[in-house]
Amino acid sequence: xxxxxxxxxxxxxxxxxxxxxxxxxxxxxxxxxxxxxxxxxxxxxxxxxxxxxxxxxxxxxxxxxxxxxxxxxxxxxxxxxxxxxxxxxxxxxxxxxxxxxxxxxxxxxxxxxxxxxxxxxxxxxxxxxxxxxxxxxxxxxxxxxxxxxxxxxxxxxxxxxxxxxxxxxxxxxxxxxxxxxxxxxxxxxxxxxxxxxxxxxxxxxxxxxxxxxxxxxxxxxxxxxxxxxxxxxxxxxxxxxxxxxxxxxxxxxxxxxxxxxxxxxxxxxxxxxxxxxxxxxxxxxxxxxxxxxxxxxxxxxxxxxxxxxxxxxxxxxxxxxxxxxxxxxxxxxxxxxxxxxxxxxxxxxxxxxxxxxxxxxxxxxxxxxxxxxxxxxxxxxxxxxxxxxxxxxxxxxxxxxxxxxxxxxxxxxxxxxxxxxxxxxxxxxxxxxxxxxxxxxxxxxxxxxxxxxxxxxxxxxxxxxxxxxxxxxxxxxxxxxxxxxxxxxxxxxxxxxxxxxxxxxxxxxxxxxxxxxxxxxxxxxxxxxxxxxxxxxxxxxxxxxxxxxxxxxxxxxxxxxxxxxxxxxxxxxxxxxxxxxxxxxxxxxxxxxxxxxxxxxxxxxxxxxxxxxxxxxxxxxxxxxxxxxxxxxxxxxxxxxxxxxxxxxxxxxxxxxxxxxxxxxxxxxxxxxxxxxxxxxxxxxxxxxxxxxxxxxxxxxxxxxxxxxxxxxxxxxxxxxxxxxxxxxxxxxxxxxxxxxxxxxxxxxxxxxxxxxxxxxxxxxxxxxxxxxxxxxxxxxxxx
Numbered sequence: 057x058x059x060x061x062x063x064x065x066x067x068x069x070x071x072x073x074x075x076x077x078x079x080x081x082x083x084x085x086x087x088x089x090x091x092x093x094x095x096x097x098x099x100x101x102x103x104x105x106x107x108x109x110x111x112x113x114x115x116x117x118x119x120x121x122x123x124x125x126x127x128x129x130x131x132x133x134x135x136x137x138x139x140x141x142x143x144x145x146x147x148x149x150x151x152x153x154x155x156x157x158x159x160x161x162x163x164x165x166x167x168x169x170x171x172x173x174x175x176x177x178x179x180x181x182x183x184x185x186x187x188x189x190x191x192x193x194x195x196x197x198x199x200x201x202x203x204x205x206x207x208x209x210x211x212x213x214x215x216x217x218x219x220x221x222x223x224x225x226x227x228x229x230x231x232x233x234x235x236x237x238x239x240x241x242x243x244x245x246x247x248x249x250x251x252x253x254x255x256x257x258x259x260x261x262x263x264x265x266x267x268x269x270x271x272x273x274x275x276x277x278x279x280x281x282x283x284x285x286x287x288x289x290x291x292x293x294x295x296x297x298x299x300x301x302x303x304x305x306x307x308x309x310x311x312x313x314x315x316x317x318x319x320x321x322x323x324x325x326x327x328x329x330x331x332x333x334x335x336x337x338x339x340x341x342x343x344x345x346x347x348x349x350x351x352x353x354x355x356x357x358x359x360x361x362x363x364x365x366x367x368x369x370x371x372x373x374x375x376x377x378x379x380x381x382x383x384x385x386x387x388x389x390x391x392x393x394x395x396x397x398x399x400x401x402x403x404x405x406x407x408x409x410x411x412x413x414x415x416x417x418x419x420x421x422x423x424x425x426x427x428x429x430x431x432x433x434x435x436x437x438x439x440x441x442x443x444x445x446x447x448x449x450x451x452x453x454x455x456x457x458x459x460x461x462x463x464x465x466x467x468x469x470x471x472x473x474x475x476x477x478x479x480x481x482x483x484x485x486x487x488x489x490x491x492x493x494x495x496x497x498x499x500x501x502x503x504x505x506x507x508x509x510x511x512x513x514x515x516x517x518x519x520x521x522x523x524x525x526x527x528x529x530x531x532x533x534x535x536x537x538x539x540x541x542x543x544x545x546x547x548x549x550x551x552x553x554x555x556x557x558x559x560x561x562x563x564x565x566x567x568x569x570x571x572x573x574x575x576x577x578x579x580x581x582x583x584x585x586x587x588x589x590x591x592x593x594x595x596x597x598x599x600x601x602x603x604x605x606x607x608x609x610x611x612x613x614x615x616x617x618x619x620x621x622x623x624x625x626x627x628x629x630x631x632x633x634x635x636x637x638x639x640x641x642x643x644x645x646x647x648x649x650x651x652x653x654x655x656x657x658x659x660x661x662x663x664x665x666x667x668x669x670x671x672x673x674x675x676x677x678x679x680x681x682x683x684x685x686x687x688x689x690x691x692x693x694x695x696x697x698x699x700x701x702x703x704x705x706x707x708x709x710x711x712x713x714x715x716x717x718x719x720x721x722x723x724x725x726x727x728x729x730x731x732x733x734x735x736x737x738x739x740x741x742x743x744x745x746x747x748x749x750x751x752x753x754x755x756x757x758x759x760x761x762x763x764x765x766x767x768x769x770x771x772x773x774x775x776x777x778x779x780x781x782x783x784x785x786x787x788x789x790x791x792x793x794x795x796x797x798x799x800x801x802x803x804x805x806x807x808x809x810x811x812x813x814x815x816x817x818x819x820x821x822x823x824x825x826x827x828x829x830x831x832x833x834x835x836x837x838x839x840x
Contacts, residue, residue: 114214128298209271326375335389392443473716497726513538541587591670642670
């Protein structure tokens with residue numbers, strides 16, 4: 057019967073439309089159903105044995121059963137209990153005829169109550185033992201990542217009864233395995249934190265084929281990115297089969313654990329922007345939040361003035377939250393956004409709601425969450441311009457487009473000391489827009505390529521010198537580049553990647569003022585892509601356009617080896633022209649941009665580096681105990697701390713009597729050449745590629761004894777920065793950088809002396825010596 061409890065009327069043998077069908081007698085029992093004897097009263101006893109396996113081979117009908125998902129998991133009701141109800145079952149009916157079957161001599165039907173019938177062979181599973189205990193390993197051969205493939209066989213003896221195939225489904229659970237857990241102990245296995253595993257979209261967990269032993273090979277794919285996010289540890293899976301007759305087989309666990317490496321993957325950020333955005337900007341604040349401003353909600357739409365904050369998740373999770381903050385006074389898109397050294401954020405220029413470039417500047421106070429408009433605007437309205445924070449805290453604005461759409465060669469500088477904007481003493485050699493700039497170790501700024509008024513790429517470059525407030529032409533690149541990415545590495549070089557129609561890299565070295573084009577090409581062309589330096593020194597290259605479509609692929613470039621590595625996943629969503637921000641935990645936040653259809657999107661995703669995190673460096677600095685000699689140079693020992701011990705670069709600044717912070721000139725230059733930089737033989741260790749220690753030490757900072765590998769010496773060339781005089785209250789600070797700005801350290805006030813103490817200089821003598829030793833020495837006073 058079909059479970060509705062209704063018996064259809066019949067005046068003869070069952071028909072095709074009847075719920076009842078003839079029963080085949082079982083052999084070896086009473087099979088003659090004619091000429092049966094009868095009796096009065098209760099009647100004569102007879103036994104009919106139905107060969108149900110003949111009529112319903114492999115069938116399963118039960119009176120009541122759980123309700124199941126298509127994968128065979130019991131459905132749970134609102135009360136938390138499994139849903140249990142009536143289901144199709146079996147009834148038998150019989151009637152007799154007292155005249156050899158003459159029509160009209162049939163008695164009434166007698167029908168049994170519903171009962172269970174199960175001719176089904178329970179499905180079973182065996183997990184292949186190859187790979188990682190049945191899991192397909194990734195390219196390393198030692199772990200699996202993101203989309204975890206489990207290999208198994210479904211065995212079902214009924215498969216031969218249904219055209220050679222019995223379709224099955226599977227449900228899979230996962231559990232993290234603690235170190236040292238004994239998986240041969242059933243109590244330990246039961247105590248694991250088992251949770252339902254998510255199937256990768258587009259892969260099968262139903263309609264799987266089976267066969268009699270040894271079964272049919274199948275695969276199931278776990279979306280570990282959704283279930284556990286960015287984890288690296290041991291896991292185990294267990295799998296339960298569910299056949300087409302709604303019968304679950306025995307649950308089978310993998311024979312052992314496997315390593316899940318979900319580092320270097322992209323994951324959903326757990327929150328989207330309030331609206332789709334392109335031409336927007338994002339900046340990480342000192343407290344770890346990310347400020348997102350402006351942009352357009354459609355490619356040709358009006359600029360918006362809304363702003364919002366992304367709050368990163370804590371711990372291993374990449375999920376965060378988005379909340380609104382105060383709106384800009386002027387809607388704008390394709391503007392610049394710069395975090396100042398006092399941790400305020402400066403937004404400048406861009407297109408307003410009418411599509412016209414503006415010159416206004418607004419500053420965001422992260423503590424109050426409010427904007428103020430700067431009294432001094434840019435020198436000339438502009439959008440799509442370059443903005444770079446200088447080592448002295450000023451901000452350079454260069455190029456862009458004006459109201460007619462023409463590219464600009466003009467530039468101006470925000471002076472942090474006065475809060476005003478002034479024009480540079482000279483403009484760029486070529487008008488350009490839509491290009492990033494990079495701060496070099498010597499304080500200059502490199503601006504490579506970009507677009508001219510016609511939108512064509514440029515191969516020329518510009519070098520801005522803050523000391524002279526002028527531009528000079530830099531060395532040209534070998535290829536014209538537009539919509540490329542610019543990233544300053546911790547060794548002081550600048551990596552330029554891709555551009556329209558290009559898959560090449562160009563690396564600028566400020567020491568030689570030359571380009572190196574020997575780096576291997578990217579696997580494919582990229583334009584409008586993410587090209588961000590990470591804390592481990594690698595550069596993330598992701599998304600963009602390959603010339604044919606917007607892509608989700610990604611690569612990691614290692615400047616130290618000149619090689620590429622593939623991350624463990626591609627982007628969650630294909631995008632270009634996204635805003636990016638390096639979070640304080642070293643992860644990369646990617647927001648909005650243009651999606652695969654060419655329309656702005658609101659989604660956000662996060663890339664997790666190898667190791668899960670890569671925290672920004674911090675610094676500790678020692679205050680000189682005695683007055684520093686103006687002519688000799690100030691000796692400033694400091695310590696760099698980085699949890700991952702990645703190299704860092706630094707900027708040094710000074711302040712006199714509480715005044716504005718200005719750049720300290722490095723004695724001997726920004727690079728460590730190993731040569732003495734004072735008459736006493738002290739060596740300035742430069743500003744780039746500096747070793748770090750993973751933790752602070754109770755030992756004093758000592759760049760000679762190297763109490764930690766992160767101890768260094770900076771020598772400030774005061775003769776280049778301040779006039780010769782006595783100074784009673786001077787402070788210096790060191791600002792460390794990894795993928796972003798780390799935690800700075802500042803000295804207590806110290807003195808600078810006009811006059812220099814006399815320094816003894818010894819002539820060399822041959823050793824060993826004995827007896828009376830004559831020592832020749834000179835007394836040197838560099839003040840004359």
